[in-house]
Amino acid sequence: MMKILGIDSSVPQGSVALLENDQIIAETSLSPEAGTPSDTILKIVDDVLSRTPYKLGDVDGFSVTAGPGSFTGLRVGMSLVKGFALALEKPVQGIDTLMAVAASTEQTEHPVCAILDARKQEVYCAFFRYEGNKLIRTTPDSVMPPEELCKAVSEPTVFIGSGLETYREFFSGRLRTLFIDNSKAIKHSVAASAALLARPHLEDHTCFDLGELKIKYVRKSEAEMNYMKQTL
Secondary structure: OOEEEEEEOOOOOOEEEEEEOOEEEEEEEOOHHHOOHHHHHHHHHHHHHHOOOOOHHHOOEEEEEOOOOOHHHHHHHHHHHHHHHHHHOOOEEEEOHHHHHHOOEOOOOOOEEEEEEEEOOEEEEEEEEEEOOEEEEOOOOEEEOHHHHHHOOOOOEEEEOOOHHHHHHHHHHHHHHHEEEOOOOEOOOHHHHHHHHHHHHHOOOOOOOHHHOOOOOOOOOHHHHHHHHHHO
């Protein structure tokens, strides 16, 4: 029975989940009052494991959301998982954050748009669609103003992700019947989605090369953008 510990610290509602085969046996999402994922993610790992018969050494592999998302949160989550993988010599798999977000909602016949608040009046977004029981990506990850995202929606579309906390009313007003809010149809945490998506890869135990674990920023950091401005 393969046990996978999934970690997500890329979004404000960070989460940790333990998967045993296809069953989520424990998961915890961060409450807004608890602080940022970068401050509390290790505590969440301890909380999840404490509700199972297992210890960290019993885990067979790790999954981690690789971005886009909070720059600080992504670095914290990636560093933590790399440390676990090195110490325990267990495989690890990075999973695109937006795909994990899209997979956290109930299956639907409509296109799915996963969105995160990218700050600076922009959103990270990507579109997906179910083919049978499989979630298929139909666009690459992008960062854009919400007005531009609206132009890409031409049919009723399910929206999911923490970006709705900021832009729900905007999308609802602009898209009207084309906007479907699926935030109340969430099946499990983003971390659990990442673990489920990682399982086929981790079963082959081909993912121990930590050099393959790279953060998908999508947008340059504030420091990089400031440096570019100074060199122009």
